[in-house]
Amino acid sequence: MTAGVSIEVQDARCRFRHVSGNTIDALAGVDVTVQPGEFVCLVGRSGHGKSTLLRAIAGLTPLSSGIVQVGGTTVDGPSVDRGMVFQEDTVFPWMRVIDNVAFGLKNKGLSAQQATDIAKDWLQRVDLADFAASWPRELSGGMRKRVAIATVFATEAPLLLMDEPFGALDYVTRLSLYGLLTELWSRTGRTIVFVTHDIEEALILADRILVIKDGGVADDLRVSLPRPRDEERRASPEAVAITKTITRHLGLAELLDRHAGEAQK
Amino acid sequence: MKALRRYVVERKVSLLTILALLLAWQAAGYLSPTSALRGSPLVPPFEFIFGPALLGMSDYWQYEALAPVPSLGGEQTWRGAFLALGYHSALTLWRLVSGFVIGAVIGTILGLLVARSSITRGLFALPLHLLRMIPLLATIPLFQFWFGATNMSAIIFVAYGVGVVYFVGTINAVSNIPPRYIEYARTLGASEWRIFRSIIFPAILPELFSSVMLTLGLAWSAVIGAEYIGVNSGIGRMIIWAEFFSNTGRMALVTILLMVYAGLSYFLFRRIAARILSWMPSSASRSAVL
Amino acid sequence: MRLRKFFRIGLDAPLGIFLLSVIGLALTLALWQVASELVGRYMPPPLAVLNNMIANFSASRALQGLGLPPGGYLPHLMYTVWNVTLGVSIGVAIGITTGLASWRWRMVDEVTDPIVTIFGTLPILVAAPFFLIWFGLVAFAQVSLVAFYAAVILHLYSLRASRNVDPRYRDYALTLGANDSALFRRIMVPAALPELVGGIRIAFAAAWGLAAIAELLGAQFGVGRVIVSLTAVYDVESIVSIVLLLSAFAVLLDVLVLAGRAWATRWMPREARRP
8 A cells, every 4th residue: 555645835836827918826825735644625715726736736737936846756747646536527438437447557557457457446445346347428427436536546646636526416425425535545545635615525524624815825724523524523613613714714704794784784 | 010020930830831841842843853855844843833834824825816826826925824824714713603602502592491391301311411422523524424515514513512512511400400499489479481580590500601611622623623524624624734745834833823712712701701700790609509 | 119119100210210211212213214314315214324233343345345354343443442441541540640749749730730721722633633643653643642631631630629629638647647649549539539530531522532533534444444434435324333333332431430430439428429
């Protein structure tokens, strides 16, 4: 089993040119350190830079300045050592389920036989052994997410990056996938960086929550609730305090106040 | 000036490629073995194409009133060369344009008639598909038998080639309109004409325009093919006259001319299409939704 | 269950479509018969054409009389079909490669773009006489003409298709460690394939005519050569026969391409699979 790796982000800046001609600072000097094996959630509103930070760590979006190091090595492009699960359905529809899981393994240079064996093993672990020969279109959305999870875990990437992976799924499916993900994570000890806008999701999954606002880290919160984080634990004073802190950062309080004020008028 | 410079800087690789192609042709012209026949280098260099070859086009001029006719013992003149090129170009363009318009109009009308009911659509589907699979250029001799080696025959041939594409294209476009739009219009009491004007026509318009881009090339091939093998005039025929004596310079000249004409026809059509589509912004955007 | 669906009453049921097609074909033949009565000699009736096809398919006195080899239509058809298939195959391979390379490397795009623009607008037919002079051998000229045209079409199609492939698949593949080769073979080609087949069909459709023209302009063998000989003796019946036989091969190859498409797109949902 591979253990996780550390992440070091120093003064990361990322500037885009908008179609209107204006420049936008998606990342305005981010400093983050993540310990090996940590499960970190990036929480924030849309358009504040969560996904850009994640894509920068993945090597998919180049930085304008600053540096990202994973396991002591500077990131300069995507790599099989940093697995990524996207919000959209990215399971390749033209490959059978087993070939999807084996894709990363073959890229690592494993023989077809070895890759298929490992892929089969991982399909078993996400409870999809019976669907190895199916086309992705024959699976439900939640099952396809399990395929994506099996794919990135199978490559033994020490770092997994997840960009709102469960955003499009229904509540029950999501809950079951949280269980699967935390189980695989605690067994394999990988580092996971997980982007979400859902505070409950972050409370269920994270060791640590980074609140991202205006292209920077607004707060760094440690979540020491015992697992599994069921409804009661999520209602504990510690959890409520964290929720309140996050909503304050997100500006929810002012929004509610304004609505309340308008309602009184 | 500034815009020009920016264009050159942005597209410098593309421009260099074109330059390299031209230079390679020129170099090949000097390096390739000259054939025994005078006036027929294997690869004609540009000064040959726009010099003796261009002047030689006056050989194809027939009317003594305007310029000397070399085939009657007159001398080769620039005036005769340009007159000959202009005359045969005009013939070819006339065949192209009239054949194209006739084919497009008739094809579209037939398509609309057939597309009205699913029974006629079903009846025409297979025969039309098979008709379209007949290699157009291989049927040129048949058109000669049916309509003679005449101007009219060439126009009919172009019209046929273009018309079949519009016929099929219109039927497909109409049958791709979701029936609920038409049903909805009916429940609102729309007349047949109104349904045609506000639903069917805007829906098939983009299809018609994309058919133009497709059939423009087809029409050029058809008219040149017809001139290669059938009608004894037009610039397509000039290539064959020149090929008979392996007169590569003249062939290259006509090829360059055709390249310019074809490029211009695409350019003109894009302009016209942009104009028309901007006149009917509502229909264009609506059809994008369909 | 399937049978019931087949026999379901209605114009969109397979049986309905089949019956309508048969009736449509019968009506076309009837129309042809009527036309032949009206036109006469230059419009042979369908039955005469069918008889001609059968009589001259693999052995022909008539062709021998014109100074052609005695093998009938078949060897000429095979010759033309082979040249077309070879030319299209070469062109498709080249076009897809350059198209995908242009998608991947900007430099390749900038170099190929003017070439493809020039030869995409040029009616490729005008190159035929040049090819005949340069290469002498008609077969070679024919194959290169077809290959050239197919390459230009497929370049444009594959470039457009690869630009239409959702970039998230590329991102995902890169985070799974895909190199250029894996990216092309396992992501871009399968994702772009449905659109590429459209290009292949267009290339084939034009290729038959191009091959015929090259042969009409001066071949010793092939369908075009037969047509030239038959034109000289006003044998319209035989011309119609061999043109229709060539069309039959065109239909056959189109069906094969579509079958290949059906196999290669079996991962798609049924609605999206129709060409």
